[in-house]
Amino acid sequence: MKPAAHEREQAVFSALADPTRRAVLRSIASGEASTATELAARLPVSRQAVQKHLALLEQAQLVGGERVGRETRFAATPAPLGDAIAWMTAVGERWEDRLAALAEAADPEAGR
């Protein structure tokens, strides 16, 4: 298997792009609901729509589903969020570095 990092990254970011999906994830993370039908009751979409969102979230490894009896209970596995955060902070740091370098180059003497 090839997790490939940027593949998971892609999965996470695109999973987070949809507002409904974010709502689903939030509901699961806060324990307000754990099954597709429960989530659908809290959201203005059908159960099948929620189910598709859950499939994507699961593919991004943001949630994990476990079948208990006749219902499938989902739980959050927010580890991938860490990857996304890492990407963002990396970009942010690069930006800061760049800014610092520019500032230093433009202001070598009068620096702090």
Added chain:
Amino acid sequence: MKPAAHEREQAVFSALADPTRRAVLRSIASGEASTATELAARLPVSRQAVQKHLALLEQAQLVGGERVGRETRFAATPAPLGDAIAWMTAVGERWEDRLAALAEAADPEAGR
């Protein structure tokens, strides 16, 4: 203007959803390129495609463009990334809280 928070949130997350757009943002943040034509040269897409991505990134306030002579130079303004990170950490914390509560509730009985 009224940013409405969740509107900016939406803009940021959907802006980050596209790999090409992330590449553009990374290139700008690291100072590798700053104009649409430069970016297009580094990427396998046309200049106009990059330009559209830049428009979205600018709309999400992740970059800012300033016209200098005949070229438009873009710079990163990663502040919105902080919002996104805040959202993620909030979800992550809620998850941890929930997990802690469950663990605590399950601890005395330890059954499953």
Added chain:
DNA sequence: AAGTTGTGCAACCGGTCGGTTGCATGTTGC
């Protein structure tokens, strides 16, 4: 056993997205 509740899967549909081509405009350099 029969009915009820929850799930999984497939097909379909309209809208949006990422990308392209084409053209018009503005800026620089000779």
Added chain:
DNA sequence: GCAACATGCAACCGACCGGTTGCACAACTT
């Protein structure tokens, strides 16, 4: 002034996405 380079804008297109409906099946309940 004119050629070359960079940008802005619009139209168009194929693909994907979010959502729906419909149906078949598994699992409790009585």
